[in-house]
Amino acid sequence: MSKGIGKHQIGDSFEGFVLIKEANRGVTSTGKPFLTLILRDATGEIEAKLWDVTKEDEEAFIAEQIIRMTGEINQFRGKAQMKITSIRPSQPTDGVHVSEFIEKAPIEREVLMEKLTEAIFEMKNATLQRIVRAFIKKYQEALLTYPAASKNHHEYVSGLAHHIVSMLALARELHILYPQVNKDLLYAGIILHDLGKLKELSGVVSTSYTMEGKLLGHIPMMVEEIGQMAKELSIEGEEVLILQHMVLSHHGKAEWGSPTPPLVREAELLHLIDLIDAKMNMLNRALENTNPGEFTQRLFAMDNRAFYKPTFDDDL
Amino acid sequence: MSKGIGKHQIGDSFEGFVLIKEANRGVTSTGKPFLTLILRDATGEIEAKLWDVTKEDEEAFIAEQIIRMTGEINQFRGKAQMKITSIRPSQPTDGVHVSEFIEKAPIEREVLMEKLTEAIFEMKNATLQRIVRAFIKKYQEALLTYPAASKNHHEYVSGLAHHIVSMLALARELHILYPQVNKDLLYAGIILHDLGKLKELSGVVSTSYTMEGKLLGHIPMMVEEIGQMAKELSIEGEEVLILQHMVLSHHGKAEWGSPTPPLVREAELLHLIDLIDAKMNMLNRALENTNPGEFTQRLFAMDNRAFYKPTFDDDL
Amino acid sequence: MSKGIGKHQIGDSFEGFVLIKEANRGVTSTGKPFLTLILRDATGEIEAKLWDVTKEDEEAFIAEQIIRMTGEINQFRGKAQMKITSIRPSQPTDGVHVSEFIEKAPIEREVLMEKLTEAIFEMKNATLQRIVRAFIKKYQEALLTYPAASKNHHEYVSGLAHHIVSMLALARELHILYPQVNKDLLYAGIILHDLGKLKELSGVVSTSYTMEGKLLGHIPMMVEEIGQMAKELSIEGEEVLILQHMVLSHHGKAEWGSPTPPLVREAELLHLIDLIDAKMNMLNRALENTNPGEFTQRLFAMDNRAFYKPTFDDDL
Amino acid sequence: MSKGIGKHQIGDSFEGFVLIKEANRGVTSTGKPFLTLILRDATGEIEAKLWDVTKEDEEAFIAEQIIRMTGEINQFRGKAQMKITSIRPSQPTDGVHVSEFIEKAPIEREVLMEKLTEAIFEMKNATLQRIVRAFIKKYQEALLTYPAASKNHHEYVSGLAHHIVSMLALARELHILYPQVNKDLLYAGIILHDLGKLKELSGVVSTSYTMEGKLLGHIPMMVEEIGQMAKELSIEGEEVLILQHMVLSHHGKAEWGSPTPPLVREAELLHLIDLIDAKMNMLNRALENTNPGEFTQRLFAMDNRAFYKPTFDDDL
Amino acid sequence: MSKGIGKHQIGDSFEGFVLIKEANRGVTSTGKPFLTLILRDATGEIEAKLWDVTKEDEEAFIAEQIIRMTGEINQFRGKAQMKITSIRPSQPTDGVHVSEFIEKAPIEREVLMEKLTEAIFEMKNATLQRIVRAFIKKYQEALLTYPAASKNHHEYVSGLAHHIVSMLALARELHILYPQVNKDLLYAGIILHDLGKLKELSGVVSTSYTMEGKLLGHIPMMVEEIGQMAKELSIEGEEVLILQHMVLSHHGKAEWGSPTPPLVREAELLHLIDLIDAKMNMLNRALENTNPGEFTQRLFAMDNRAFYKPTFDDDL
């Protein structure tokens, strides 16, 4: 069996099981039907073409189907493309499961949950702690499964929890460097800031936006939900308003989706920590696949920049 | 007694009762205390200087106090300024009340309420009607009293109700011209779109922003409140989501405070009707005080434009 | 015979007469010539491929030719595409005319002309009326035939007249709601504002920009023409200048093609009415082809938004 | 008699005749009237204060009045300000005329006219030449008198002609360097491009915008006038359209007032030459009053930059 | 003796020694000279007026002079202003020194130097370490004295070193959280990134821009100096180029002064760390002077936002 899809190089041949993420029917210039498939495994994804398909093929090779295939990796318009040479649907006897073909956070979900719990345990402000606990309880399963975004950063299983835990670690250190910072407030903001995504995104496998997500967006949905939770818990006091403000303002600017900019120190810091962790996630993953002395592909969410990996990076 | 403050001209003398809207103490370059007052009556407002004030004066002439005064209207840096020549606080025997000194909508509150009720009565969609009725019931008194904004447009008593009623009339006609429009949805959106201002603004007399208003803003507050109201009324269904979307998107663009732009036909129309009514309110009031053949003052909320009043305006 | 082109669905077969709007020759990767045709009828348009064409085909199947054809509707890169299976030019005995294949305004041109005449008849300002009458007389035929734009909104036969008549109806109601508005001026502005398009656009069938249109644009051309018309009619007075200003400023901002922004109340209103009617035309037509519970295609001229059609739209 | 106003330094005393450009009445904090005057002579202008004025003073010291005065130049908020110590209106016997107090182009109007005539004489395209000649004839007197702008560049008597003549010299050289350029077209564009300012600006002494200038602007007015002139001269042909395009596009971008950008080589060049000559005029005049090793004042129309004058400027 | 200037409240009287930071002569409306002084001590600064000054006063009370004074703190246009009631220059016998009146970093310079040395000692890449050591050696004295900016953040004695040391602490933690980061490179970038300010700014007491600073700016100056230093040390290799890139790109965007954006992971991180530390410095200092439940003044360098200090800030 070949190495994973994400490790391919142009010219390699490929053999193994992969998951069909998307399947679209096309017709060649000479009128013959073919399928354009997006194939993926835990290491990455690739576009593939299946030529001269029959009606049966069209029905067999659909999204979320696992297949066994052989093929060759070519270059098409500057991007890698798999040319499929043989293909069949996986069978129960193959013993493969969807979960094997999906990228996961580099940290186990149990560890992520543990670190979340630790942070909540550190909190001293009872009001903030109660609200946070209530949310964790309500959404625990989804929170440990969902990606942090449909693309760009932390777009893998447990991505959201990974993002939160990484931000909490950063917050802990920033609180030491700037002791004026209200750590409880910052922790609460970090844990809640993106929970609205659990309603905005459709799920883990082929992540898209829900109708609610499109018409409201995760930020106003979460602001509302904090208000409701406070009602349910009969919590009053400034903490609720400030938490809503932190969620509302965490994109930093109206143009970026926060109708109110951060107006509380911890809200500003939440925005900055979110930025750093998202960017480091994107950069680290792009540079991991880049050789020293070379540039990464252009990264759309980093202003379309291509980053250079210095040659002296490892020779300290 | 003189004509109202808003009808003054440079050089006029003035005698009568006015309300102090703001009072600030200053010290002249030679070290003598004075008061800068903003005076207002139902016709407009003006800055005034009271020179050589005593401790007693400072305590007597404060915001929301009615005074009897004489003065002279001068020009200072291109703007009118009242020079106070005599002044005394009003007394019970004067028989004047604060309400006489505040601008009001040109339509009586009873009539505004009637027109609101009529519009609700026209609605056929029971869900939308129930939500709207519940909000009107909850906020009736404030809704009939509040301005629509702290400045720029409909910034007078009952301004919000006036704005809503004016928009409803426009909506009724647009529905006739474009019968595809869902009138009930548009009506509901119009009535609810700015109710968040009842929490965002401090009140009628010296309107400012509440802390909640500054940290969240009227749009996210109202989106949340629609959700809560639906819960209380046990209403489910797409109407709730679409109403939240209409409120959320009614500023039209992220830069203008709507993190999601209008994505429903009636939401787009709500945004446009809001724009027209606000602009016509500003323009009509500015042109009312302008002679044919002249330009208005620069209108800040109209991109700082000065508008021309044609000479043939009335000679049809 | 099949239903119209605009009513197709992927997988349908098609048989009937259509008009060739554009024809371009291509060569396949194996060196064989083919034609890419844009076909249209009164209901819509579609791209089509005609493979393995002969020299004779290339000469026969050209723009503005009506053809009889059979084909099948496939999907290509997410868009519908017709695969032609048989094709022949129409013959006189087919009894079909170009006019049958072009979209028309939903209102008859006689009705549009009547409504225009009515509006002019309502005008009391003799000067404005004379200018407007003179333009209607000069351009009557073109005005009743031209689209309002080459794409985006009212891009069909009589589209310009439809747009004007629709705006006039809106103006009539706005004048009732805001009686300060000078109705005659607003009517005159509406009728004249886009007449420059009669020189800017090439015509009705395959609308493109004239050289004059590209180098000057319809706004400066119309400003000039109002000046000339006034000279010819020996009309003097502020009305001429204000009408020129209304045309000049009706795009609202320099970035949108109006070097001077609206500085007269009716000019501002003209801009807003133009906006509303253009947007409602785009939205209504896009939503007409969308099922409740779904989103329209992205609408380029509406900031590339896809609009949602609520499911409760019709169940009032 | 002192040196001119523009040559003053803080602390200087001043004695002589000056022209009142603007006069505004104010009232001191202690209620006493005073006048704020803008005084000018051919070398520059300065703000002045006249304290404790009588009714007679207010009537005597008005805009466009010449006065004889003594005073002292102080600094007020970082700017020079004249404190008037004595003042009287000029009398016929003083033998002074308004024209002595207004800045003039550094080149005599006869010479400017000569150079204009020369350029027209160089033109070979009869059509362009006829149009240009007709305009020069129509506007000769105003053209030789008007400034090129109300402020910023060439804002002095004959400023427009000076600007045109300077641009023509630049055009002559550019045509030699880039012989593909159509010199006649470029010359015609240069001579006509700003003639609309003769209608946009009120005149020479206290230059302001006319109503026509505010509502239309010099660019659309001149586009119209070229069309009319061509009609009067019965000239047809592409030259007219291209000339209108050159005027229309000479500000370069929609945001800067040209609804169509330059789409003809000579139109682009016209825009660039206009830019260079305006900027060099501003820079040269600002640096003339600056010592080597120092920075100029901030120049508003140069993006608010302060320019440095090198110390080695003269020691070549 | 009173508490420091930065601790004043409106209405307080003040007595003690202060430093004149700036002195400007003015003339009152009645022609009398006065001085506007900016006074400062280690706790803050305030504007002051000295009325009816003599020639001697003007010569005595100049920038960088220490004075002994009494006065009263009034409000003027919403800002505090000192009214001086008595004043005299300090005398040798007063035993006061300029250094007492200037704000200093909250950490001693010896400690700052120690922490800098530690960080350099941690570095393993010999090339980067040699360059950094050379710069520290060259600029040690200035580096430990200069502010990090002329205003906004770390604008106090040792501000630059304080900023660097604070960023290094942040970098150390980020390297632990994201171990892919090249710590040596990040440390080197942090230490060098703003050293160009030692040439861009004039010094510590009345910090302004040098001519070189205005015409080149600290970024290009430092890029050049790294190149020169490498030459002097005969260092070659990618480290030099990457260090220059880090300095060049550390403002993040062309609009903010970095002609090349960060294209190396550590350069992006340097930009983000710089942002966080500057913002936290501004926020912490503004909130230190704000009561819980209130907003700070508007902070110009934080997009003019006023920040709220929650009331539960301290009650964990």
Place this chain on the structure above:
Amino acid sequence: MSKGIGKHQIGDSFEGFVLIKEANRGVTSTGKPFLTLILRDATGEIEAKLWDVTKEDEEAFIAEQIIRMTGEINQFRGKAQMKITSIRPSQPTDGVHVSEFIEKAPIEREVLMEKLTEAIFEMKNATLQRIVRAFIKKYQEALLTYPAASKNHHEYVSGLAHHIVSMLALARELHILYPQVNKDLLYAGIILHDLGKLKELSGVVSTSYTMEGKLLGHIPMMVEEIGQMAKELSIEGEEVLILQHMVLSHHGKAEWGSPTPPLVREAELLHLIDLIDAKMNMLNRALENTNPGEFTQRLFAMDNRAFYKPTFDDDL
């Protein structure tokens, strides 16, 4: 043999020698390999397809190989494309050299060098002259060979020298029109402003960006190099700083790559001259290939405008 590639028209057949500029392998939808070649000669370039290639073809037809071929020019997606019908690598006996297939400046390099020398000879300021001479000496060969940019303007052999010489001619005339301009400074700025491109660009044949070019850019590299050169020549004085400023600011704005805008008259002029010469180069070359009465292709670097070539262009 056919006319050059740049003179082709759709439908022409072609026979002759061309240079392969780029070669990329692709696979057709039916799995067959093909090559996409960019072919060029001194008159222009064209994309070509070579179908059904063998392993040998792939090795033979690579970048920088000269080939002899026949083909036919078709249209593909609105652009010309060569269909190759026969092809072979050139042989020594063909007597063709790479230099024949590369576009060159329209002026010989000897003439360019002469004109450069002349300009330097005109300079009177010894300091500026010494620096300029030293750079010319250091870079003479590259300077006479390199293009001025990798695309858009002067992108041909000796393009940089051609650009400089053209700008010098313009500067000479501007100095006559505006004698206040320091000609020596302007000359020095022109000659040095783009020399950094000799390090930023990879060379002449297939021009790309060097790593140094990507990470620093030609502007900061050249600022640094001027500093080093001055050190080497032991030159001190303001000339060095001002020259660095001229190079640094010559793109005019931060957004365009100049962190400091021009703050010296000659720097502003350098920016404007650079703009004019680059634009005229693009326009003249685009219009050369356009017939009167037609528009050029859209020019990306001219804001994507298509320019019109008047019909009366040559009939003066």
